[in-house]
Structure formats: C-alpha cells, structure tokens
Amino acid sequence: MSHFIVGLTGGIGSGKTTVGDLFVKLGVDIIDADLIARDVVAVGSPALENIAKHFGDDYIQADGTLNRALLRKTIFSNKADKHWLNELLHPLIRQQTIQALKSASSQYCLLVAPLLIENKLTNLVDRVLVIDVSEAIQINRTTKRDKNSNAQVQAIIASQINRAGRLQHADDVIENNEPLSDALKNTVLKLHQSYLLLSHSA
Numbered sequence: 001m002s003h004f005i006v007g008l009t010g011g012i013g014s015g016k017t018t019v020g021d022l023f024v025k026l027g028v029d030i031i032d033a034d035l036i037a038r039d040v041v042a043v044g045s046p047a048l049e050n051i052a053k054h055f056g057d058d059y060i061q062a063d064g065t066l067n068r069a070l071l072r073k074t075i076f077s078n079k080a081d082k083h084w085l086n087e088l089l090h091p092l093i094r095q096q097t098i099q100a101l102k103s104a105s106s107q108y109c110l111l112v113a114p115l116l117i118e119n120k121l122t123n124l125v126d127r128v129l130v131i132d133v134s135e136a137i138q139i140n141r142t143t144k145r146d147k148n149s150n151a152q153v154q155a156i157i158a159s160q161i162n163r164a165g166r167l168q169h170a171d172d173v174i175e176n177n178e179p180l181s182d183a184l185k186n187t188v189l190k191l192h193q194s195y196l197l198l199s200h201s202a
Contacts (some may be wrong), residue, residue: 003199004112005124005125006110006195007129008116009113010022011133011157012142012157013133013145014132015131015141018184020112023110028109029109029110031101033121034114034118036097043062043064048066059071076155097113097124099126108198117169118161122169126173127172127189128169128170128172137177138157172189
C-alpha cells in the first residue's frame with residue numbers, strides 16, 4: 001500500500017481527469033472513486049437489485065444496467081430518495097476504495113473523488129489537492145462535454161460543496177481556468193516532487 005495518499009477533488013468541469021492523467025504520466029497510481037461508484041452498481045450486483053426493488057424496474061435498462069439519467073433526475077428532486085441511495089452506496093464505495101488504496105504500489109497515490117469532502121473521504125487521505133475553477137468555466141466546460149443544459153449543470157454545482165468550502169479543506173490548490181498548458185504541467189510536476197518528499201517522511 002502507498003503510505004501516502006493525496007485526495008484530488010474539485011467541482012464538476014474543474015479538470016480533475018486532466019490533472020489526474022498528468023500524475024499518471026509521472027508514474028502515480030490513481031484510485032478513481034467514480035469508477036468504484038459505477039462498479040458497486042454493476043449488472044448483477046446486490047446494490048443494483050436493491051435499487052430496482054426500491055425505485056422500480058424502470059430504473060434498469062434493457063441491457064440490465066442502471067438507468068443513470070432517470071435515477072439522477074429522481075434524486076435531484078427528492079431528498080428522501082437521495083438519502084436512501086447514499087445510505088446504500090456510500091459504505092460500499094468506501095469499502096472498495098479502502099481495498100483499492102491498499103493495493104496501490106506507487107510511492108504515493110491519488111484518490112480522485114468529486115465528493116471527497118461531502119462523502120467524508122478526507123479521513124482516508126494525508127493531503128487534499130483541490131482543482132479550482134470559476135463557476136462560469138464549470139458551466140461552459142460541462143455543457144460542451146456532457147450536452148447538459150445550464151440549469152442541469154447549475155443543479156449539480158449546487159449539490160456539491162461550494163468553492164469557498166472546498167478551498168477551506170485544501171492543502172494544495174491548482175487553478176485550472178486555462179486550457180491544458182505547460183504551466184499546468186509544471187504545477188503538477190512541482191506538486192509531484194513535493195509529494196514524493198512528503199511520502200518519504202511519512
């Protein structure tokens with residue numbers, strides 16, 4: 001297990017994947033909480049069966065996979081349903097995340113989690129790296145990428161911790177308002193060297 005774990009987080013459209021990929025190129029293992037979240041509701045999983053029982057068969061697509069769009073719509077409009085889903089999935093995601101962190105073998109590893117702070121995963125990491133961007137850029141990037149409306153993206157932003165709250169948890173911050181640049185690569189390289197030093201003394 002990597003002795004030193006950095007939690008990488010940021011709002012939707014902040015560029016977490018872009019920054020994560022730069023760390024991967026430097027040989028850092030990444031544990032992606034979004035992939036784990038998909039894994040716990042894979043076809044045939046107990047969690048998926050529970051979702052079908054609770055919400056109905058409409059929430060399962062013809063190929064047996066979760067109808068994410070319908071589920072997202074439901075939980076954004078119903079707090080009780082959102083709470084029920086979180087109670088089901090968060091312990092499973094946490095358990096699998098801990099297992100994945102244990103099997104990381106690089107000098108330090110990154111836990112990439114959009115809801116690192118909201119889901120109280122910060123107690124699994126030694127340091128928090130926040131990718132910070134303006135809300136206007138979040139909306140612009142996400143509407144282009146996901147073909148979502150401005151209102152949909154604003155609803156997702158509103159459901160996440162606000163910028164100021166996220167920055168209060170940050171040990172390190174990358175401002176990522178520009179497209180991928182040499183400056184961003186240099187920032188990541190400096191952080192990488194700093195994390196290597198910190199992991200040696202951990």
